[in-house]
Amino acid sequence: xxxDTDKTKQPTSNPEHRWVRRLQELDQGDVxxxxxxxxxxxxxxxxxxxxxxxxxxxxxxxxxxxxxxVEENGLEQGIRDVLSDLETLERVGDVGxxxxxxxxxxDFSEDVADAIRAAYRELSGRHGxxxxxVAVRSSATAEDLPEAxxxxxxxxxxxxxxxxxxxxxxxxxxxxxxxxxxxxxxxEKGFDHLEVALSVGVQRMVRSDLGGAGVMFTLDTESGxxxxxxxxxxxxxxxxxxxxIVTPDRFMVFKPLLEEEGLVPIIEKxxxxxxxxxxxxxxxxxxxVKEVEVSAEDRRRFVLDDDDVLRLARWGVVIEEHYERPMDxxxxxxxxxxxxxxxxxxxxxxxxxxxxxxxxxxELRERGEPVVRGAAIGSAIAVGTAIRLDSPDEIDxxxxxxxxxxxxxxxxxxxxxxxxxxxxxxxxxRTSHAAIVSRELGIPAIVxxxxxxxxxxxxxxxxxxxxxxxxxxxxxxxxxxxxxxxDIDALPDVRxxxxxxxxDPATAFRWWRLPLKGIGLARIExxxxxxxxIHPVALTQFDSLDDEEVRRKIEERLGxxxxxxxxxxxxxxxxxxxxxxxxxxxxxxxxxxxxxNEYAALLGGAQFEPKEENPMLGxxxxxRYYADEYREGFGLECRALRRVREEMGFLNVIPMxxxxxxxxxADRVLEAMGEEGLRRGENGLEVYVMCEVPSxxxxxxxxxxxxxxxxxxxxxxxxxxxxxxxxxERLRELFDERDPAVKEMIEMVVERAHAxxxxxxxxxxxxxxxxxxxxxxxxxxxxxxxxxxxxxxxVLNAVAEVEERLGAD
Numbered sequence: 159x160x161x162d163t164d165k166t167k168q169p170t171s172n173p174e175h176r177w178v179r180r181l182q183e184l185d186q187g188d189v190x191x192x193x194x195x196x197x198x199x200x201x202x203x204x205x206x207x208x209x210x211x212x213x214x215x216x217x218x219x220x221x222x223x224x225x226x227x228v229e230e231n232g233l234e235q236g237i238r239d240v241l242s243d244l245e246t247l248e249r250v251g252d253v254g255x256x257x258x259x260x261x262x263x264x265d266f267s268e269d270v271a272d273a274i275r276a277a278y279r280e281l282s283g284r285h286g287x288x289x290x291x292v293a294v295r296s297s298a299t300a301e302d303l304p305e306a307x308x309x310x311x312x313x314x315x316x317x318x319x320x321x322x323x324x325x326x327x328x329x330x331x332x333x334x335x336x337x338x339x340x341x342x343x344x345x346e347k348g349f350d351h352l353e354v355a356l357s358v359g360v361q362r363m364v365r366s367d368l369g370g371a372g373v374m375f376t377l378d379t380e381s382g383x384x385x386x387x388x389x390x391x392x393x394x395x396x397x398x399x400x401x402x403i404v405t406p407d408r409f410m411v412f413k414p415l416l417e418e419e420g421l422v423p424i425i426e427k428x429x430x431x432x433x434x435x436x437x438x439x440x441x442x443x444x445x446x447v448k449e450v451e452v453s454a455e456d457r458r459r460f461v462l463d464d465d466d467v468l469r470l471a472r473w474g475v476v477i478e479e480h481y482e483r484p485m486d487x488x489x490x491x492x493x494x495x496x497x498x499x500x501x502x503x504x505x506x507x508x509x510x511x512x513x514x515x516x517x518x519x520x521e522l523r524e525r526g527e528p529v530v531r532g533a534a535i536g537s538a539i540a541v542g543t544a545i546r547l548d549s550p551d552e553i554d555x556x557x558x559x560x561x562x563x564x565x566x567x568x569x570x571x572x573x574x575x576x577x578x579x580x581x582x583x584x585x586x587x588r589t590s591h592a593a594i595v596s597r598e599l600g601i602p603a604i605v606x607x608x609x610x611x612x613x614x615x616x617x618x619x620x621x622x623x624x625x626x627x628x629x630x631x632x633x634x635x636x637x638x639x640x641x642x643x644x645d646i647d648a649l650p651d652v653r654x655x656x657x658x659x660x661x662d663p664a665t666a667f668r669w670w671r672l673p674l675k676g677i678g679l680a681r682i683e684x685x686x687x688x689x690x691x692i693h694p695v696a697l698t699q700f701d702s703l704d705d706e707e708v709r710r711k712i713e714e715r716l717g718x719x720x721x722x723x724x725x726x727x728x729x730x731x732x733x734x735x736x737x738x739x740x741x742x743x744x745x746x747x748x749x750x751x752x753x754x755n756e757y758a759a760l761l762g763g764a765q766f767e768p769k770e771e772n773p774m775l776g777x778x779x780x781x782r783y784y785a786d787e788y789r790e791g792f793g794l795e796c797r798a799l800r801r802v803r804e805e806m807g808f809l810n811v812i813p814m815x816x817x818x819x820x821x822x823x824a825d826r827v828l829e830a831m832g833e834e835g836l837r838r839g840e841n842g843l844e845v846y847v848m849c850e851v852p853s854x855x856x857x858x859x860x861x862x863x864x865x866x867x868x869x870x871x872x873x874x875x876x877x878x879x880x881x882x883x884x885x886x887e888r889l890r891e892l893f894d895e896r897d898p899a900v901k902e903m904i905e906m907v908v909e910r911a912h913a914x915x916x917x918x919x920x921x922x923x924x925x926x927x928x929x930x931x932x933x934x935x936x937x938x939x940x941x942x943x944x945x946x947x948x949x950x951x952x953v954l955n956a957v958a959e960v961e962e963r964l965g966a967d
Contacts, residue, residue: 177223177273181216181361186481192218192357193297198503199359202477209476212499214490215284216292216361217277219328221299223270224355227332231264234352237336241351244341254338261333266325274328274360275321281362289320291363291438293501294327296334299355312340312356316395316447317363317438328358361501367437367447368493370461371396372406374470375506376413376478376485383667384484385738386425387411387471391461393452394435396488396501403449405430407461411471412738412806421807422464425734427727429717432457458718466491469498477503519951520625521640526633529614530582532607533890534623534630535593536948540580540602541636544618546611550574561622563614567592568759572688575599580622582610582632586885595662597946604630606887644951646671650958654936657944658740659921662688663732666739669947673954676743676810677736678869678944679921682750682795685732687760690725694791696762697721708762715761722794729798730806737808744810746846746869746921746944749795751816753778774883779817779848784826796834803841814846814869819853821860828864838866849918850874855907862914868907869944872922876900895924896931905938917941925949929956936960 184192184200192200196218203213228234237257244253266274282290296312313334315327334340335356344351364371372391377384390399390406398404410426432452439446462470470489477500478485488502520539545556546563550571556562562578564571566585575581575595581603583592596603602624604610614620614632621637624630657678660666663685666677686694692712696703700721703709716724737745753773757763766787770776782788802808813836818824824847828838831845838845847854847861850871854861861868872895877884879900882893894900904920911918919942925932926949933956935943945953 176220177226177270178217178219178277180277181213181218184218190299191220191222192359193221193299193355194504195295195297195502196357196359197297199361201480202500202503206476206480211473211476212497214293214361214364214499214501215281216359217281218297218360219270219274219358221355221357223273224332224357226267226270227261227264230267231260233260233264236260237352244345250338250341250345254336254341257336258333261336262329264329264332266329271325274325278321278324278360281360285362291317291319292324293359293361293363294318294324294331295359295361295502296331297357297359298335298340299357312337314397316397316436317367318446324360331358332356364490364497364499364501365492365494366396366490367394367435369491369496370394370493371488371490371501372399372461374474374487374489376474376487377506378410378667379506381667381670383670383739385413385741386667387413387474389462389467389470389474390430392430392432392435393456393461394437394450395447396490397447398434398436398449400488403436404432404434406432409462409467410735411467412734412741413471413475414741415807416468416472416475418807421805422468423734423738423806423808424464424467425731425738425806427460427467427731429458429460432461462491466498473500481505519642519644520623521642522621522623522625523638523640526621526635526637529620529632529634530604530607530610531629531631532582532604532610533593534626535581535596535603535605536601536624536946537952538600538602538948539621539623539625539639539641541619541621541639542579544582544614544616544620546614546616547574561620563610563616565611567595568687571595575601581605582607582614582622584608584610585887597661597948599665600668600948602630604632606885606890607632608887646673649673649951649954652954652957653961654940654957655942656950656954656957657743657746657919657921657942658950659926659944659946660736660739663735666736669950670739672947672950674740674743674950675942676740677745677747678919678942679814680733680736680745680747682729682733682748683752683756685729686750686752687756689728689732691715691761692725693757693760693763693766694725694794695766695788696760697725698790698794699766703762704765705762708765712761722797725794726797726801729795730801733798733802733811734806734808737802737811740810741808742810744812745808746812746814746919747799748814748816748848749783749792751779774877780815780819780823780827781817783815784830789830792830793834796831796836800835803843809842812844812846812867814848815865816848816871817850817874818847818861819851821857821864824861824864848874849907850878852878852903855903855910858907858910859914862911862916865916867916868911868918870904870907870918870920870922872900872904872920872924875903875922876924879903895922896928896934901934901938904935904940908939912939919944925953929953932956933960937964 181200182203186197186201188197240256282288294315318327370393375388378386389409392399392404392406399406407430408428412423415421415423434449436447439448484506486504486506491498542561544563545560556574558577559579561580563582566583581592581596583605586605593605602622619636621633655675657676658674659679661684754767754770754777755773758767783792844866846867847865848871849868873884876895882889908918921944925943926945929952932953
């Protein structure tokens, strides 16, 4: 039920009705009367109460009341005279100050003041609290419309008590129609300043000063992905979130599974710092609000429990469906009663209005002197000032938009990579950290150059081009280039499913508009490295850690959480985010495939990992999952996968076994999974195996008896067929997935797997780098092709061409 339950309409003959309306008398057709914000509140009271959406009781002054104030105080001509001095936006501060002063010195006419006082007394009496504390918010008559977002340009006053204080707050709301930012916005958008009126919304205060509050969006604000609800929460009144005073808790909920009984589809749950909160000021100091510090315990604690999050998300969906557009919503939780209320709802006007069907394609318009060459990652071009760094600790030297030049990167470089326009490294191959992360960020990278840090100095102006095929080139100077949009809606419709390779779950939503049929490869080890950073066995055997400094660092990262739950929680939510990005299409999640040297680099890893001469061919992949040394760590991976499928509801997740050398080894892995509650065939669970060892091809029929599908890892398969280290710069010319021997192995496994009734996809690098290789795969009868996001257009065109040719034949 809404908090404003009395739906009785006041008679229109009541003279006060011209100046004040109760919220339940309003609907979204009253924007001209009470502004978008108040009309929306009235709409929710009248239309959504039966669906459980609660709105605090209140009333709104009308636009007629505002115009009466302007008329009674003779302000119109004065405003026009002052606005005539607004020759440039440089004078907006002086103009705004003079107009606001006029409003603050004005008085309400007796009839309008009486109407406001009467409505306030009625609201106080209805809730048995005299005088009641209210929130007083501005609502411009052109505000909160899909085509014009004026949100945040006028003022809000909280914890207002008493009739005189209320009238003063209303006067200040009127004045805020002419804040500097509001004047500038109307000038920019071409709105007539005197055509816009202002309504004042007066609502009973929810005691969120004793609880919490925040905002909710019914889409992902970064990517525009429409299938999630995003909720930010902080202690105290919601202004701390709205004004960006604190780093709030963050929750993300997957909409399509919200109504499934027993599921908790919260795919992100991150505690914020929340170091201060806004609470009521003392009554003897005039009320109002003040900032106070939050205790250390509350900073570490979530503001909302899972039930609260799901309730809010459901309300968000109800509100969105009612308005038929994505919404930006403010909510508050009463700390005395535990009740949650919606206090504002307006259309989201940024991501929802973006043109969704575009991709960018790049081409150089001129040539320059090459400085270094390496493997091209992505297909973009970037120009900028090079900054050479030896360590991520030098982040203070880096500038937004610069080209990062370094030896190699690891997860510690994340903040720098996010602000770079391009990346150039001495070392690393196409599956290195720099390569994978740059793809996710959509920036060009050139890896394995060998000498970039020798030949490029900080301050050099360079052009980084990845638009010339598999080889990337760094040119001297800033070269001109073309950047064109590709219409996604015009991309060819192909029979062969094209899927995506994902490394960083945080960027999975970025590519939701592409015509893809699922996620063909998500790597657990990248999630562990980037989001967890701790060796799994170090968490299962935390009490036995030898190194006190390592223990201290792990405890600091855990932040008080139970060690194994920390791992399972972070991994499960990251996998769920990947699965959500393509739901209901399949999301193939590869079990961890770190090498021993990579595992040892994780916090606590050195104690549990052997030293190997050749980690690439050593204790990696399937053999780890049933080995005593890692069995407990594998159990955590299985727990996370089981939570994603059974508790969150993402049955589209398909685990995949990497580097599985023999069918007997596959049996042992399946047995270990079964002991953890992941039994192939139960609850629709399918299990795939990577085809990256020649034995996977030669014994394909035996593997097919144990798994539901194959996914060719062309990097490792090429490495083992040709005997070439895939990351060796010296041998780069010899490493070629298109070698006839490799192609013959691919044709062989496709034929044998199909004979056994099993599908075969590919998730290696080759289709992304070579469209002609994608054409070969179609001819070979591949069932799906997984590529990096930047290669989708080229691969789709290549596949469409060969499918058309084969159809004609």
